[in-house]
Amino acid sequence: MWSDFFTVSVFVATLASGIRLATPFLLAALGEAVGQRSGVLNLGVEGVMLIGAFAAYFTKLKTESTVLAVLVALGVGAVMGLIYAFVTVIMQAAQGISGIGIYLFGLGFTDLLFQKQVGTPQPIPKLAKVEIPLLSDIPWIGEIFFQHNLLVYLAFLLVPVAWFMINKTTFGLNIRAVGETPEAADTLGVSVNLTRTFTIVIGNTMAGLAGAALALEVGIFQQNLTAGQGFIAIALVYFGAWRPVGVMSGALLFGIVSATVLTLKTLGIVEGAASSLLAMAPAILTIVVLVVVSRRIAAPAALTRPFDRAAS
C-alpha cells in the first residue's frame, strides 16, 4: 500500500492537487494581508468569498461567460470592500465585529439567493485547464505547476505583485506607514483613510476573486460553499507574518497536506475512523510548523485601530 504512495506519479498528482487547493486560500489571504498591513483586520473574508463565489457561479450559469463571471465576482468584491471601508474607516466601527457582520450577511444572503434564484444544484462547466506551452511539457514539473486553470496562475503571479506593491512602491510605503504609525503618516501628508479604503477594496476584491476561483474550480454553488476557507485564509495571514511569500508558504502547506491526506485515503492506506484523525493534519501541521519556525514578527502596530484625526 505504502509502496503505491511512494511513486513519482502519485507525488506529482498530489502536489498538483495541493496547488489547486491552495489557490482560494492564497487569493483571499494575500488580499487580507494587504489590508492588515494598512492596519485593517477583516474577519469578513469568508462572507465576501461566498458572495464572490455565488456571483461568479450565477453569472456563468446565466451568461456562460467565464470572463464576465470573474469580472462580476471582482465587482461585487469591490462593492463589499467599499461597504466595509465605509463602516470601518469612515464610520470607524470596530473591525472585528463589522467583519463578522459581513460574514453573517454573506453566509445568509448567498444561501437565500441560491435558494430563490437557482434552487436545485445546477452544474456549470469547470474552468478549463490551460497548459503553458513548453513549460507544461517538462516532466513532473510541468504537471505540477503548469497544467492548471488561469486563476491558479493568477493567484501565484499575484504573490510577487503584492510583494512589489508593498515593498517597492510609494503606495506600499504609505500602506506600511499607515499600518504602523498612522499619526505620523498623517503628519507627512499621507491620507490614512484613503489608503486604508484602497487596501480594503483590494482585499475584498481578492476575496471575491478567491470565491470565484473556488466556484469555477468545483463547478457548482451550494449553501456555505466555502466551508470555513475564508477563516483559514485569515489564519494563514498570521502564519505568513503579513509577507506575501510567507502567506504563499502557508497556503501551500495547508493545500499540500490536505491533498496528501486525500491521496492516502484514495490509496486505501488510511481507512475507517483513522481517516478522521488524519483530516486534522493540515490544522495541526500549520500550528506545529509555526512553533518550530517561530518567526516572531510583530503585527502592524496600528492593526484594528481606526484613525481619527480629531483625536490624535
Next chain:
Amino acid sequence: MTTTEAVHEDAPSDPDSGGVGGSFAFAAVKPLAGLVVPVCAVAAALAVGSVMLLALGTNPLRGYAALIDGAFGGWDALADTSIKAMPLLLVGVGICIAFRAGVINIGGEGQIIAGAILSTSLALTIPDTPRIILVPLVLIAGAVGGGIWGTIPGALKAYAGVSEILATIMMNIIAAQFLSFLLQDLLIEEGAIKIQQTERVDANSHLPLLPGGTRLHLGVLIAILVAVLGYLLLFRTSLGMRLRSVGHNPHASKYAGMAVNRSIVQAMAFSGACAGVAGAILVFGSESHRLIGEGGASAFTQSAGFNGIVAALFGALHPLWTIPASFFFGGMLTGGIQLQQELQVPAALIVALNGVVVIFVVGSLKLRTRVNRWVERHEGAPVQPHKDVVDGGVMSGVE
C-alpha cells in the same frame, strides 16, 4: 444595582488608548438622545430586511410579526429564545474575558465541542452517580474541556508567539474532526444503523427543567450566573484588573511588573471554560440528551462560537450587557424558524439580517458620538474631544 456599577466600571480610564474595552465606549449623553442612533440603525437594518422580504413576495409586516411572535410571543417562544441565547451568552462571556485581556478568541466552536466531549464522556463513564453530584460534575467537566481547548492557543500565543487567531481557527478544525472520529469509533452508539451520536446520557445527568411547563432548563440560569461571575471576575477581582490592564496596554503592564504571558493563558482558559460549559449544556439540556455530530459539528454547536462573538461585542464586551444582547440574537434565530414555517421564508434570511443589523449598529456608533457632542454643545456642556474616540480595536498590538 450591579448594573449601575457595571456601567460605571466599564468606562476606560484612558479613552485614547487602544484598549479592547473601548470598542463600544461612547461619550455620555441623555439616554434618549443616545438611543436615537442605534434605534435608527436597527430600524434601517430592518428596512433592508423588509426589502428582502418584499423581494421574496412576503409582506414585511407579516414577516416581522411572525419573527417577533416566534421569538417572544408567549412563554414557549420565550423559553425557546432563552435556550437559544444560552450558548451565545456563555460564549459571549468568554469572549468578554478574552477580548478584554487583548486576546481574540475565535475558537468558541472548538471549545464548545471540547467541553461537550469531556462532559459526555464523563457522564457515560459514571452513569449511576446521584443527580445532585452528577449535574455539577458534568458542568465542571465541560468547563475543564473547554478550558483546556482554550489554554492551548493561549499558551501558544504567550510562549511560542503563535497568533491566537491562527491557533483558535485551527483548533476549531481539530476539535470538529476529533468529534467526528469519536463518533465513528469510541463514543458511537451501538445500533442497527450507525448514526454519529453517543448513547443517551443517564437521566441523572440531565439538567432539570424549570417549573412552568416550558422547555426552559437549568442551563439558562447557569448561563446568567456565569455572566454575573464573569462580571465579578473582570471588575471585582485583582485578577480581572490584571487581565484588563494587560489587554489595555500590555507594555505598560509588563513594566508595572504584571505577568503578561500568564494573563494571556488565564484569559484564554477562562474564555474556553465558558464556551465549554455551553458545550456541556448543549448536551445535557438538549431535547435528545446526547452528543450528536451527524451532519457536521455545527449541527451540534449551532455556530454559537461565532454568534457568541457578535453577542459579546453587542454587549459592549461587558458580561452583563451581553445578557440582553444574547437574548436579542437568540430571539432572531428562534423567530427565524417561525418565519420559515409560517411564511416559507428561508431561515437564511435571518442569518443575513443578523449580519445587516451588526453592520448598521456598529457602523452607526460614530454617528452616535456626533449626536452626543451636538447635544452636549447645545446644552452648554464642555466638549470633550477625547470622549469621541470610538476605539475600533478588538485587540491591540499584543504580539
Next chain:
Amino acid sequence: MRIRTTPKTAVALVAGLALVAGACGSDDDSSDSADDAEEAVDEAEETLDSVADEAEEAVDTAVDDTEEATENSAAEETDEAAGDGETIRVGIVAPSASNDLAFTQSMVDSVERVEAERDLEVAITDGTFVVEDAAAAIRGYAEDGFDLVIAHGSQYGGPLEEIAPDFPEVSFAWGTSVDTFGLDNVYAYTTNADLGGYVNGVMAAQLTESDVIGVVGPVEVGDAKLYVDGFSNGVAATNPDVTVNVNYIESFSDVALASEAATSLVANGADILTGTAQMVVGATGVATESGLPWFGTQSNQTPLGEDIVVASQVYHWEIVLNQMLDSLEGGTLGGETYTLTFENGGLEMEYNDAFELDEAVRASADEAVAGLTDGSLTTGVTE
C-alpha cells in the same frame, strides 16, 4: 388554523423593543450615568412587570384557545376516521434544502407524488441541520396539531425519542432508521441503500477499462456506508479484479474537498466515479470534466451531468408514506418499520437516456435487480 392573539404580539413587541434597547445599551462614563442607568433599570423593571402581566393574560388566552383548538382538531380527527377525503396535515423537518438533488429532495418529491393522490396539507421546514432547531420544529408541528410529523434525518432520532411521548395523539415518522423506540406513535422508515449500490456496482465493474473505480463518501456511517459497501460488493461479485478506491472526505458539506477527492481518485486510475451525500456535487463536476461515467443515488442525479450520469438509485418514499397514511387512517399511529426495497417498489433504478449504456450491461443490471427483488441474490452487506 394557527392560534394567534393580539396581546401575545403586543407582549412580544414590547419585549423585543426592550431587548433592542438593551442590546444597544451603552457604557456611559459620565458622573450622571449612574443616575441614568438607575432610571433605566427602574424603567426596565416597570416594563418587565407590565410585560409579565400582559404575558400572563396572553398565556391564559392562548391556553383557552389551545383547548378550543384541541377540541376542534379532536373533532376533525373523528371526522377523518369516519369519512374519506379529509385533509391530513403532514409536517416535514429535513436537514438540507428541499431541492438538494439528494436526501431531502427524495422525500419532498415523494410527498408531492402522494399529494397528487391523497388530500394532504404539507408544510416543510428544510435546511434544519442544527439538531436542536429540528427538535423545536418537530415539537412545533406536533403542538400545532399536525397529524403526521416526519423527522427526515437519522440525527433527529435523539430528540424524537423524547418528544414523541409528549404527543400521544400525533404520529411521528423517523428515517432513516429501523428503531421506533418501542413507542406506538413512531414509525421508522429506512432504505436498503446497499441494493441500488450493488446494482450500480454491477454496471460499473463492466464499464471500467482501467479496473479502478472511485467512490467519494462523507463519513463512514449510516446510509452512506450502506451504499458504498453495497457498491463495492456489486463490483467484486461482477469482476473481482477491479479495485474500488473509497475516499471518505470526513465532511458532508465541503464541496471543494469532494471535488479534489474525485480528482485524486481519477489521478490514481479511476475511470468510473460514484458517491453519496450532498457534497458529491463537487465530485460530479470532476466526472463531467474528465468525461467519466457517474453513478448516482438518493435522487435522480442526471441534472448534475447530462452526459455522464449512467443511472441513479432513486428513493420512492411514497411507498412507505402510503403505508403509513393507510395505517394512520386505520387508527394506528406508529410502532412499525418500513423499508424501501426493489421488491416493494420503493427503490428504483432510473437510467439516463442520454448515456448510451451497453445493452448487455443494462441487461445484467436488470438481472441483478430481479435477483435482489426475489431474494435469489443478496448484497452481502450485513449492517
